[in-house]
Amino acid sequence: MKRIRKLGERRRKRSNVNEQTPPSSHNVSSFHFSLKKNIEHIQKTLGESSDIVIREFKAGVDGSMHLAVFYTDGLADKAMVQDFIIEPLMFDIRQSDLTSDAFQNKSHLDILKTFSIASGDMVPIKDFDIFFQHVLSGDTAILIDGDAEGVAIGSRGWEDRGVNEPTSQTVIRGPKDGFTETLRTNTALIRRKIKDPNLWIETKTIGAKTHTDVALIYLNGVVEPELVDEVRERLSRITIDGILESANIEEHIQDETYSPFPTIFNSERPDTVAAGILEGRIAIVIDGTPFVLLVPALFVQFFQSSEDYYQRFDQGVLIRLLRYISFFLALLTPSAYIAVTTFHQEMLPTPLLISLAAQREGIPFPALIEAILMELTFEILREAGVRMPRAVGSAISIVGALVLGQAAVEAGIVSNAMVIVVSITAISSFVMPAFNMAISVRILRFPFMILAATFGLFGIILGLIAMVLHLCGLRSFGAPYMSPMAPLIMNDQKDAIIRAPLWSLSSRPAFMSENKTRNQTPSPKPDSK
Amino acid sequence: MKFIVCRLLPLVICLITLTSCWSSKELNQVAIATAIGIDKSDDGYLLSVQVLNPGEIVSQNPTSRAAVTTYRTTGGTLFEAFRRLTVEAPRKVYFSHVQKVVFGEELAESGILKTLDFLSRDHEMRTDFLLVIAKDTKADELLKILTPMDKIPASKMVSSLEMSEKNWAPTHTVKLDELINTLVGDGVEAVLTGINLKGDPEIGIDMKNVEKVDPPTTIQIGNIGVFKGDKLVGWLNEDESKGFNYLQDNVESTIINVPCSENSASVEVVNTNTKLKVQLRNHIPTITATVRIEGNVGDVECSTDFTNPKNLEDLENKVENDVKDKMEKSVKAAKELNSDIFGFGTLLYRSNPNEWKVMKKSWDDDFQDVEVNYEVHATIPRLGTITESFQRKGDD
Known part of the structure; x- marks a missing residue:
């Protein structure tokens, strides 16, 4: 493992070397004084992309101010650009005499900045790099002839999804807003x-x-x-x-x-x-x-849902315990089944053994192959279910449930018990609120199955020991991954595997905060008389 | 990374392929044995093994094939006979789920100690099976009988043994460790429950046996067989067996029938507790057996009014006498067979180790002199769901 870490570091160092050579996408260059040249340069750099709007016009009573407005169609809020940038520039300034005393010592840009643009979000831009960054993010840029400087005005406003209910980590009780793409x-x-x-x-x-x-x-x-x-x-x-x-x-x-x-x-x-x-x-x-x-x-964090804190604490405790149980079920059910039916038949009660043996009669594959076959089928079904177009969803469930489940059993290719094992595994893996932890379990299930088929329960225990050692060696930004179990922090046990009542959670978890004490009512009980 | 893979991969591949799933056995490659029968034969042992036919047991639409199959082999030693099974059975016979071992009466009479070594030494044996004797028949015969209700004759026998031990008392389930302890231990002799074969064994092996409402051939739990050393020397009858279990504190629940005016009444024993104490008087051990019995009135077939405390007390006395009588009978029977099945010798060893050292050699004779005092205390706190008998109503 240490070696792997070293290799990782080496790789990182190598990429640091790459960092030295600057990415030469376009030259860092400052604006020309001539607007025409600037526009030319911009058009050339952008390859005359159709979504870049360049509006060139003259402002002032005598039309002495030659300027251009740039924005990206679709990213900038059009109404805003129209009402608060172009309109004041075209009409309001036209009426004012730019040569008057009030404007005497000011450059055109200063005049714009100070008197004309009705927007709170305005930054000066000095070179093309920043110019492109702003315009391509949805801001509106203004360049004036005779000035090697422009302004960018915040006008970002594109179509987005709006705040919707999150599709992952859903809760029954709790806020229903979810993050968006913005x-x-x-x-x-x-x-x-x-x-x-x-x-x-x-x-x-x-x-x-x-x-x-x-x-x-x-x-x-x-x-x-x-x-x-x-x-x-x-x-x-x-x-x-x-x-x-x-x-x-x-x-x-x-x-x-x-x-x-x-x-x-x-x-x-x-x-x-x-x-x-x-x-x-x-x-x-x-x-x-x-x-x-x-x-x-932390490891325990992946087993926590925000709803644990929204339901009463006893329910929180029960549901969290349920998640840990289902973690082990999802991880070990197929391998335990393989181990027990091929190595440790003596561990089963006789009636159960007879029932399992009867189901295994006539199954052509060893238990391992049978299990891998079914697990693989399920994984394929699940993957197909996620990726395929919604409209064909029902087809998958028919094929999955009927054809693969029932028909495979009736054809004598897999045993009923194996279908049950795969089902319980599948359902258990959906209990975990964090999808990426569920995927870890999905991956680890297969090595465990092979270990079980090779060494029986001994192999499973070896695998578990290796897994726990690995987990204890992991760190996430300085925090030991398995804390508060390894290292054991008694105070944090209140919000790890169980969830103690909120009033007792008076400290923040170790390893991540410098200020441990949380504001918490010491006890919720009203004063007893 | 590459380095690790290059080093580890061959190791992992070797580990998985070369060990070839060492000692793994798929469920459809083993034949699950549920009962073993051991008989005497000319060249050693006659071994019969009852093997399950799982498909037939749990099948939704059973065929006419039997749920169990019995294979028979012989061998000079038990192990040899076990391995010779492979020529008969299509799969490797798997012994972890053996529920009972039956000794033929003939074998039991000539000694069973030698057979126990393999049973406790072999790693596949779970040693939680029950040991019984096929009374008046061969174990082989017994294992061939098909039973109704429970498709597996072995589990039928085991469950009726356990049920009768719990609810009826004259039987006693013995497991391997207990048998070995009593066989090799000083001052105690072994007992094993007998199993009777009722009816014609020829009909019993046919499926027709289980197709009838009243199966012509059945397997019955019998009474307790008494060993002297490792040889079966005799049988207790039902009363004596019950007395034996009272003395051994094995009774969980039973029925005691007592006379009651013109007819009889039954008391359901729900709790018993027996304490044995040994005292030496002039180097003669005296055992005091204190038995506490709690029971309910279970069945009143006479007109006695048990709501009257006097009558109830009378009933308690009768129960006490009955229990005492049975214990006396069993001690008498054991003395006749000269076998200390109660473990009085062990009791003596525990209380007076030095005395036991002397007596040990002559225990066979000294056992005959052991006096047993019985102190039975019966209480009947409950009358059941009715108080007065219906017959009394009729009398009024």
């Missing part, structure tokens, strides 16, 4: 939940081509400062053409690549992310995806 909406959703001045949002751009906005959100004074530095450092290491989903970031900053277990948590739910931030975690919001990353992530 970074600003997402940060707003978090800000709406935590209205504290200490909620700091740091934004940076990643992606040589996509220029994707990435925001770090954390609660200053709660978060461990080194953790923020670490996240910043890891993010700054990323050199990549494009970030299309938070997974692209996740893979670059996660601690362990060669592990089936996810070391970064993601969520579509603002309440889950807000809860994480309140505990001292850092949220990484990436523009263009509703999935927000949360670091550091």
Whole structure:
């Protein structure tokens, strides 16, 4: 494992070397004084793309101000550009005498900035690089003839999905809003939940081509400062053409690549992310995806749903225990079945053994092959169910349930017991609220099956020991992955496998916050008289 | 990474392929044995093994084939006979689910100790099976009888043994560890319950046997067989068997029938507790058996009014006498067979180890002199769901 880590580091170093050679997409160059030349340059650079609107006109009573407005059709809010940028420029300025005393010592740009543009979000732009960044993000840029400087006015407003109910990690009780693809909406959703001045949002751009906005959100004074530095450092290491989903970031900053277990948590739910931030975690919001990353992530976190805290605590406890049970069911049911039926028949009660033996009569395959066959079939069905067009969904369920389940049993290819085993495995794996942990279980099931077929329960135990050792060796941004179990932190047990009543959760989890004490009513009981 | 893969992959491949799933056995490659019968034969042992036909047992639409098959082999040693089974059985016979081992009476009379070594040594044996004796017949015959209700004759026998031990008392289930302990232990002799074959064994092996409402041939749980050393020396009758179980504190529940005015009444024993104490008087061991019995009035077939405490007390006395009588009978029978099945010797060893050292050699004779005092206390706190008998109403 150490070797793997070293290799990873070496690889990282190599990529650092690549970083030195700057990406030469277009030259960093400042504006010309001539608007005409600027427009030419812009058109050339953009390849005269059809979605770039360039509106050139003259302003002022005498038409002495020659300027051009640039925006990207579809990304900029057209009504806003029309009402608050073009209209004042074309009509209001036309009426004013630019040569009058009031404007005497001011450049055209200053006049625009000071008197004409009715927008709160305005930044000066000095070179083409920034110009393109703004215009291609939906802002509107204004360049004036005779000025080697322009302004960019915030006019971003494109069609988006709106805030909908999240499709993953759904809850019965709890807020139903979900993140969207727009970074600003997402940060707003978090800000709406935590209205504290200490909620700091740091934004940076990643992606040589996509220029994707990435925001770090954390609660200053709660978060461990080194953790923020670490996240910043890891993010700054990323050199990549494009970030299309938070997974692209996740893979670059996660601690362990060669592990089936996810070391970064993601969520579509603002309440889950807000809860994480309140505990001292850092949220990484990436523009263009509703999935927000949360670091550091602990093993137990993947078994927690925000609803655990919205239902009464006893239900929370029960449901969490259920999730751990189903984790082991999903991981071990097929392998335990294989081990017991091929190695340890003496462990079964006689009537059960007879029933299993009767089902195995005439099955042509060994239990391992039978299990792999069925598991594979199920995995294919599941994958097909996710990817195929919605309209053919019912066809899959018919084929899956009837043809593969019933017919395979009737044809004597698989036994009924195996169908039950695969079903319980499948259902159990859906219990986990975090989909990426469910995938880990899916992957690990197969090695466990092979171990079971080779060594029986002994093999399963060996596999489990190896898995636990691996888990204990994992870290997520400095936090031991298995905490609060390994290392054992008694205080954090209250919100790990079980969920204690909220009033007793008076401290934040270890390893992620510098300020451990949480504001919590010590006891909810009214004063007894 | 490449380095690791290059090193590990061959190892993993070797591990998986060369070990070839060592000792794995698919369920459809084993024949599950449920009962073993051991008889004496000319050249050693006659081994009969009852093997399940699982498809037939759980099948929704059963065919006319029997649910179990009995294979028979002989061998000089038990192990040899077991391995010779492979020439008869189509699959490897799997012994972990053996529910009972039956000794033929003839074998039991000539000694069973030698057979037990294999049964407890072999790793496949789970040693939680019951051991019984085929009374007046061969184990082989017994294993061939088909039984109604339970398709597996072995589990029929085991469950009726357990049921009768729990609810009727004159039987006693013995497992391997207990048998070995009593066989090799000092101051105690072994017992095994007998199984009777009722009816014609020839009809019993036919499916027709289970097609009838009243099967002509059945298997019955019998009474307790008494060993001296590892040899069967005699049988207790029902009363004596019950007395034996009272003394051994084996009774969970039973029915005690007592006379009651012109007819009789039954008491359902729900709880018993027996304590044995040994005292030495002039080097003669005296055993005091204190038995506490709790029972309910279960069946009143006379006109006695048990709501009257005096009558109830009378009933309690009768119960006490009945239990005492049975225990006396069983001790008498054991003395006649000269076999200390109650473990009085062990009791003595525990309380007076030094005395036992002396007596050990002559225990066979000394056992005859053992006196047993019985102190039986019966309480009948409940009358059941009705208080007065219907017959009383008729009398009024």
